[in-house]
Amino acid sequence: MAEEFGALVERGIRAAHAMDFPTAERAYLAALAQRPDNAPVISALGLVLLAQGRYREGFLLYEARKAFDRDPINQSGMPEWQGDDLAGRSLLVWREQGLGDEIQMARYVPQIRGAGEVILVCSPPLERLFSGLGVRVFPLTDGAAVPRADLHVRNLSLPALFETTLETIPPAPYLTAPADAKTGGVGFVWRGNPDHPNDAGRSLPSPEVLAPLQEVAELVDLQTPRGDFLDTAARIQALDLVITVDTAMAHLAGALGVPCWVMLPAWRTDWRWMTGRTDSPWYPSLKLYRQPKPGDWESVVAAMKPDLAAR
Structure with a gap:
């Protein structure tokens, strides 16, 4: 049966x-x-x-x-771009999912050719960071009217339209930001958005889990935001390294080409980090450290400590 x-x-x-x-x-x-x-x-x-x-x-x-999703772009009435010749038509690139997804998919925006205008809809904290992509950036605030365009496309549909393979991912770095004066040190982020469905699995229970690393490096707390993502980009470029759980900070560092170590859970690991790899085809400046079993962050920190001391 x-x-x-x-x-x-x-x-x-x-x-x-x-x-x-x-x-x-x-x-x-x-x-x-x-x-x-x-x-x-x-x-x-x-x-x-x-x-x-x-x-x-x-x-x-x-x-x-x-x-089956309930994304408001479904009710916009704008036809969806299918990858055909834009021939001077305007194209609205719609933000989808989280801040990290927006940063990851921003690499495709400069690949769009032939449009009369490209309008990139983004979350407000990303507006200034994305201003260097050479397109019109529209921060979508609550109640704001979405700009009209001839066509729309979701940012997470761009890899399919560009027929992306592991070998043809648009390379990083692709974002830039003014850098603060070099200060050195290792920045860390220990938890992500609490609304994420797997935040309990991907975030550390406490920043104290990282305490062993303080024996070999000066740690700088990046958990509390100061300004928007452009301000954060300036901060992390002044550091030697960023260590983070799977949050938008990993994408920001990777998109800027900043060295970054990402701590990954063993359960519900996000698709983009794949399996068994210590590197990322999306971001060459990233190194991945994986839990051997769910909840075992101590082993991850133990693996990072000699690597950090060697730096």
Whole structure:
């Protein structure tokens, strides 16, 4: 007797969270054999393929998210750009998901050719940082009217439109910021947005977890924001290194080319960090340190300490 659709989906979710992506893929494919048009499962399968580095397939499947999400761009009435010749038409690039996603996908904006105007919609803290991309930047505040354009595209749809593979990711660094005077030291961020669905897993329980690193380096607390992301960019460029959990700070450092070590959880690791790698194809200046098991940040810090001392 065939396994029920709901059981297959649940098995896929559990396997994906545990980073057993081959098992998750098999479960989702079996579920789709029963319901081929189920957009949430198609989208989930896309994320599983992305985590395995299969970007051409994964990003195309991830487009299925647009069939069931409640993004307000769906009600804009603007046609969606399908990658065809823009021929002088205006294009609105819509922000999607978190600040880190916005920073990661900003690399594609300079790749857009032929538009009469490109309007990049972003979160307000990113407005000044994105001003160097050579397009009109529109910070979307509560209640603000979205600018009109001939076409729109979501920022996370750009990798599919540009047929991105591991080898063709637009390179970093691609953002710039005025640098503060060099101060040295190692900046750290120990927790992310508490509203993130896996924040309890990706954030440290306390900054004290990093205490062993103070024996070999001067640590500078970057947790409390001072100004917007351009101000933060100036701060981190004055440091020798940034150490952070999986937050927008990792993307900011990578987009600027700042050396950064990222501490990754063993459960529900984000797709963009893949598996088994200590480097990132998205950001050459990043080094990845992974938990050997969920909750074991002490092993991560123990692995970083001799590397930090060697610097």
